[in-house]
Amino acid sequence: MDHTTIADCYKNHSGDYFHRMGGAGRYVGYEDWHPAVLTLGCAYQAMKVRTFSELQPFWSRLPLTIMSGCDDLRQKTLKLLTANLDDTVVAVPFLKWVEIEIRESVKRSYGHEVAAVFTKKMAEIKNDLGLPVDTKTVQPLLVPSSVKVDVLRPDVSDIVTQDFVEYCCELYKLDHFGDHGYAHWMRVLYNGRMLAAETGANVRIVELFALLHDTHRETEFDDPEHGPRAAAYAQRLLDGEISGFQFDLTADEKKQLLIAIHDHSKPINPSKIRQLNIGVCWDADRLDLQRVGIRPQPHSLYTRYACESDVIRSASFRAQQIRL
Numbered sequence: 001m002d003h004t005t006i007a008d009c010y011k012n013h014s015g016d017y018f019h020r021m022g023g024a025g026r027y028v029g030y031e032d033w034h035p036a037v038l039t040l041g042c043a044y045q046a047m048k049v050r051t052f053s054e055l056q057p058f059w060s061r062l063p064l065t066i067m068s069g070c071d072d073l074r075q076k077t078l079k080l081l082t083a084n085l086d087d088t089v090v091a092v093p094f095l096k097w098v099e100i101e102i103r104e105s106v107k108r109s110y111g112h113e114v115a116a117v118f119t120k121k122m123a124e125i126k127n128d129l130g131l132p133v134d135t136k137t138v139q140p141l142l143v144p145s146s147v148k149v150d151v152l153r154p155d156v157s158d159i160v161t162q163d164f165v166e167y168c169c170e171l172y173k174l175d176h177f178g179d180h181g182y183a184h185w186m187r188v189l190y191n192g193r194m195l196a197a198e199t200g201a202n203v204r205i206v207e208l209f210a211l212l213h214d215t216h217r218e219t220e221f222d223d224p225e226h227g228p229r230a231a232a233y234a235q236r237l238l239d240g241e242i243s244g245f246q247f248d249l250t251a252d253e254k255k256q257l258l259i260a261i262h263d264h265s266k267p268i269n270p271s272k273i274r275q276l277n278i279g280v281c282w283d284a285d286r287l288d289l290q291r292v293g294i295r296p297q298p299h300s301l302y303t304r305y306a307c308e309s310d311v312i313r314s315a316s317f318r319a320q321q322i323r324l
């Protein structure tokens with residue numbers, strides 16, 4: 001069984017059942033996140049993380065009509081998952097990725113708010129069960145089958161390693177599925193590598209910028225100090241004061257990276273930018289603006305290549321369509 005088996009069970013079995021039955025319109029006390037929690041509860045039981053009675057933190061959050069009514073939905077879901085059981089995987093870390101996959105499905109069907117409630121409920125449940133609660137880390141190389149692998153799965157490099165990406169994910173206090181989290185970083189990385197290949201900009205600076213520039217946001221909205229905060233942190237990171245990561249940047253490369261991070265959200269006229277590496281970092285970020293409904297404008301971009309209509313069009317497509 002891979003992680004999509006359980007997510008598919010949610011989509012095509014338990015979630016689908018409620019769609020067909022009229023969902024909240026039919027069942028008193030029903031909420032849109034219920035089938036997702038039910039499916040995961042059954043997965044925890046099927047994978048023998050706990051017994052049925054020990055999994056009470058799951059069941060107590062669901063209405064009785066789901067637990068003991070609804071045409072034996074719980075029993076059927078459990079049977080389906082048990083039939084696909086794979087005892088070669090370690091259940092708890094495996095189920096963490098299943099949860100991410102299901103949360104994406106919930107978000108696509110019901111929107112961000114319902115997905116946030118689902119995340120909160122799962123954190124409460126795992127806390128009650130004494131299991132590790134981890135809502136911040138996103139496994140960077142995990143790519144749902146529904147998205148284009150070649151865009152979101154980053155090629156590794158001496159900077160973009162599993163360990164360093166996980167480390168950056170941990171630094172971020174907000175939801176990685178929001179506008180400034182991991183999915184955005186991966187698109188900035190994609191845009192930046194493409195621009196660097198085209199312009200000869202320093203790809204190491206671009207990679208570090210993509211991973212670090214938004215790590216210190218404290219809100220998805222107006223947060224003018226997030227650039228300076230991230231730059232201050234990056235300085236200590238590059239100087240080897242924190243973490244065990246080492247990056248062999250020259251003093252000049254370091255300086256350019258820190259400026260790029262520090263000033264990336266300032267309204268600086270691109271014609272005033274004097275350094276290609278900095279311009280490419282900012283173009284890579286701005287080319288992803290369509291995710292918040294803003295079409296990137298050539299007058300706000302530095303490199304001629306980023307201004308090409310095909311480049312803007314394809315970056316905007318990725319920004320809208322390809323979410324982790």
Ligand SMILES: [Fe+2]
Pocket residue numbers: 180184188213214285
């Ligand atoms: Fe950004």
